[in-house]
Amino acid sequence: MGSLITVADSTYQTPADETVAALIGRSNRLGADPRNTNYAGGNTSAKGAAVDPVTGEPAELLWVKGSGGDLGTLTEAGLAVLRLDALRALVGVYPGVDREDEMVAAFDFCAFGKGGAAPSIDTAMHGLVEAAHVDHLHPDAGIAFATAADGEKLTAECFGGRVAWVPWRRPGFQLGLDIAAIKAANPGAIGVILGGHGITAWGDTSEECEARSLEIIAAAQKFIDERGTAQPFGKIVVEPLPETERRARAAALAPVIRGLASTDKPQLGHYSDHPAVLEFAGSEKLAALAALGTSCPDHFLRTKVRPMVLDVAPDAPLEVVIARLRELHEAYRAEYRAYYERYATPDSPPMRGADPAIVLVPGVGMFSYGADKQTARVAGEFYLNAIGVMRGAEAISSYAPIAESEKFRIEYWELEEAKLRRRPRPKPLAGRIALVTGGGSGIGRATARRLAAEGACVVVADRDAQSAKAVAGGIGSADVAVPVAADVTAEDDVAAAIAAAALAFGGVDLVVNNAGLSISKPLAETTVADWDLLHDVMARGSFLVSREAAKAMEAQGMGGDIIYIVSKNGVFAGPSNVAYGAAKADQAHQVRLLAAELGGIGVRVNGINPDGVVRGSGIFAGGWGAKRAAVYGVPEEELGAYYAQRTLLKQEVLPEHIAAAVFALTGGDLPLTTGLLIPVDAGVAAAFLR
Incomplete structure (x- = not known):
């Protein structure tokens, strides 16, 4: 984007280059630690000032991570840049939650210069909250509070008045208004727990904002560690196969499962036998918790509403396991189609495919799928995050994700379709x-x-x-x-x-x-x-x-x-x-x-x-x-x-x-x-x- 000239009579005094550099540094540090947020999850922002090269007048700006970017690898090119006055003026024309999607298109009219990256749905949260720096993250510990059955009570118990509670609302302009209002009503708060979703923190400086984000995450994890039950998933009922046998069975099953997961379109796979995966897949609560699905929007957008779970012994004859996988896959596709038909409206995008993105095999591990290897791997990483969330929520309460109807509204969101349309055309051998x-x-x-x-x-x-x-x-x-x-x-x-x-x-x-x-x-x-x-x-x-x-x-x-x-x-x-x-x-x-x-x-x-x-x-x-x-x-x-x-x-x-x-x-x-x-x-x- 190049450097921006600063002005002396602005609300924001830090030079624009320094503001952007501090934002990039903070984003990269937060995004590099999986305890803070998942891949491509969350967003960060900073407000600052520059001279408009056209008018010569001062302009107050918002720099915010753009749609689809990753905090850990964020560069200046990945920031959306908007005029703050224009963004906040949208409050006067906001048509309400029923027409929420229109506001993302309106962000384009707030762009400063060429505007940088495409603004994300969370842009309103960053622009409307009255703070120079804002972080929105998806830490497992924070989402554990956000998805606990009594999350609001636990938030108050853990943080006192230092962190407020925001009831679940789909990301968008209204959520930005909600958080701005809660911050204004709670001047001592450093951030919020977003019900079913994640956390948001703010500060007057980049350093203060980052410190507050880390404080919320650390306090939530400490609460879980000190107050949580020892076996949040219950007893282990299926022990992992020894490593050599486990990986041999995974290699034998991988082509079969990939073929099933590619019924609608070719997929690439990723295998994980992470200890947390093996523990969850072998636990007595596996079936019940897996059926509840994930909660954080970033999770189920990549993992689908719920995984497919094998229910036979890991060391059963291979032909028995394969036959059962085929039966379960057929049932999964029927259930997914029923899920789509329950909630789809005439305006909903077409069903993208009924195959599972996550397949859990007790004693063996997790198979995850996507259009390319990175997408498949990240889907598995997101489900590992979801396991961490379920572990935390079950440790201090009981896991209660957002309603299935809300999951559908986000999975089949037109804004997500727009992201898919922005992807480059696949190369000839993609998926092979x-x-x-x-x-x-x-x-x-x-x-x-x-x-x-x-x-x-x-x-x-x-x-x-x-x-x-x-x-x-x-x-x-x-x-x-x-x-x-x-x-x-x-x-x-x-x-x-x-x-x-x-x-x-x-x-x-x-x-x-x-x-x-x-x-x-x-x-x-x-x-x-x-x-x-x-x-x-x-x-x-x-x-x-x-x-x-x-x-x-x-x-x-x-x-x-x-x-x-x-x-x-x-x-x-x-x-x-x-x-x-x-x-x-x-x-x-x-x-x-x-x-x-x-x-x-x-x-x-x-x-x-x-x-x-x-x-x-x-x-x-x-x-x-x-x-x-x-x-x-x-x-x-x-x-x-x-x-x-x-x-x-x-x-x-x-x-x-x-x-x-x-x-x-x-x-x-x-x-x-x-x-x-x-x-x-x-x-x-x-x-x-x-």
């Missing part, structure tokens, strides 16, 4: 999970990068753990890419790689069989060990990966893609290449065989025949390049150029060209193509398929 073998270098590295750039979550598998880690780290955070150390010749390693994909993202949709190596020798010099090694890595390795991936894809019921990186040598009969060429021919025929077999479950199987991919290639760097250069009688450093000159197009083939072909086969434009081998060799006539 890719596993790339041999992903630590060359073609595998380029392919992993391309798939991630097109929106996929990627599991980078390589025998070299450090290479896999480096490639995954270079792509992005664990919400986008994770490394796995795997030798594709080992069944256990392959199973572990697919399990890692299931635990990291929910399953697997797209597999690239790229792992390989090369040995170039004449027939007489080719040893049995050479033959076995090449066939173990490429023929056997591709078979093992495809077999394990197909099991996961079938469990998901969402179709999928298996891509083989073969070679023109699977077709072309070159010299001194019997072991490598035969292994590649094996892979090429696996493409045809598996395309014929897996089409019935919607899995496409295709292959790519590269040639002469020298630059960036791990195979060529490992000695294959020197041997092939010797065969063709050229210096090794000129091998790529030699390969290019023998092609029809006279172009060198790069790893990125192979990655582009992988995307072409999986990006959505060839949905009915299977059993195909695509040459990416710049034109080698002897390798034409016929």
